[in-house]
Amino acid sequence: MxxxxxxxxxxxxxxxxxxxxxxxxxxxxxxxxxxxxxxxxxxxxxxxxxxxxxxxxxxxxxxxxxxxxxxxxxxxxxxxxxxxxxxxxxxxxxxxxxxxxxxxxxxxxxxxxxxxxxxxxxxxxxxxxxxxxxxxxxxGLGVEPLGPALDAAFLARAFRGRKAPTKALLLDQRLIAGLGNIYVCEALHRAGVSPLAAGGSLVKAAGAPTAALGRLPGAIREVLEAALAAGGSSLRDHRQADGSLGYFQHRFRVYDREGAACPTPGCHGAILRAVQSGRSTFYCPDCQKPRPCRSGSGKP
DNA sequence: AACACCCCCTGTCGGC
DNA sequence: TGCCGACAGGGGGTGT
The missing domain is CATH 3.20.190.10 (MutM-like, N-terminal)
Structure with missing residues (x-):
């Protein structure tokens, strides 16, 4: 859990x-x-x-x-x-x-x-x-994702030059400490960032964050806050200390939803499952493209 | 250094 | 019905 x-x-x-x-x-x-x-x-x-x-x-x-x-x-x-x-x-x-x-x-x-x-x-x-x-x-632990240190500049520094996929970097506790497989998938979807894209591809040559990378800190914070407000996610009958169930799992947009319609308004994609470093990744190939085209001109 | 892969352990679920 | 493989929220260790 x-x-x-x-x-x-x-x-x-x-x-x-x-x-x-x-x-x-x-x-x-x-x-x-x-x-x-x-x-x-x-x-x-x-x-x-x-x-x-x-x-x-x-x-x-x-x-x-x-x-x-x-x-x-x-x-x-x-x-x-x-x-x-x-x-x-x-x-x-x-x-x-x-x-x-x-x-x-x-x-x-x-x-x-x-x-x-x-x-x-x-x-x-x-x-x-x-x-x-x-x-x-x-x-060696990284920054708290709900703390002040997580911002676009931090991610740009952490991702610059990295070939590992963005998903793997977000899961790396030495960079950000506290994210796991579910909330990384959810945050990437909310930010419209492909889990497969190399981390370095989200950083401009001069070291500044791209627009896509700029959306990530807010997306991470939003999904964590929403999950917290719901008492977390209750998978496999997992319960809180008082026996009650968190209910955020009903609000997953991509996690464990392979084949479902992408919930992004106006997107007609379907959720895919991929395996990255041995773990499932759920994402929408339409609104989480390696080349972010969601904001800005879309020019290279 | 950075990355890919294996493993730890038990339970559950889907397919045959 | 039962059996078997795949897979599960994490992360440490090893090999390339």
Whole structure:
């Protein structure tokens, strides 16, 4: 499930149960997820108070009063469920997946925060809080797509001279941190940019962004904001921490819509599926042409 | 350096 | 109905 809007939605959902709360007990039900849990994981987390819950890219960061930060990544199929403290919210179908409940945080308040992850591509680490920015996982991370650093000039600098397709560059967490396969497809469509075009083709010789590249930051921001407002996308029954479903998946314009009519007004194209670096790309070949002709004169 | 490809793991879905 | 391959929101590692 988890790209930026989903991880941020999870963060907000966990806030009431975690922020300022003390972890009374931890159940770690297996030795590893994608990576082994850090040595002494249970002991280092038990009894700690959670000072705050932040997000960076697709990582959740719980700052503990021990001076360590619990770093959590949801991988492809990770999710959190909160229950116990506020009865009567929403009853999650928990039994079905209980085999994949790998970590349970029992809060002092009585709330239970359960991490479930069938594919186990997620992971948890403990890193001293002051060292986070220097840690291997974070030091190379790119800009936050909803932050002020993402603009046309930034993309022009990042894309200049690059032969990799635009899709691959937008997925590269070292450039922009937080986008995933869905929202890259959606943003490219909204901007009218071909996912197949070389990144460098969107930058003029002098290093200035083309009109097409200029539309991308706004398109990225718009689609992320809209997804956030919808509580993220709920694919494969994925739920928010309170058990509710995000509904942005109903607003996908291209993702997983191969063969459907392009939703761009006036466009008569049909959505295609392509494979780029082993992952599906969905796009409209008519309004996402390699040579952007949507604005400006269209001259070379 | 930059890019393409493989892999980790489980579940689900479509085709035969 | 059942079996089998393809594919899934991520990203680390390796080989060219």
């Amino acid at each position: 988890p790209e930026l809007p989903e991880v941020e939605t999870v963060r907000r959902g966990l806030l009431p149960a975690l922020a300022g709360a003390r972890i009374a007990r931890v159940e770690q039900r297996r030795p590893d997820l994608r990576f082994p849990f850090p040595p002494g994981f249970v002991e280092r987390v038990t009894g700690r108070r959670v000072l705050g819950l932040r997000r960076r890219a697709k990582y959740l960061l719980a700052d503990l009063d021990s001076g360590e930060t619990l770093v959590m990544h949801l991988g492809m199929s990770g999710s959190f469920r909160v229950d116990g403290a506020t009865p009567g919210l929403f009853h999650h179908p928990r039994d079905k997946n209980a085999a994949h409940d790998h970590v349970v945080f029992h809060m002092e308040s009585g709330a239970r925060v359960t991490y479930n992850d069938p594919r186990r591509f997620g992971f948890m680490l403990l890193i001293p809080t002051p060292e986070l920015d220097r840690h291997k996982l974070f030091e």
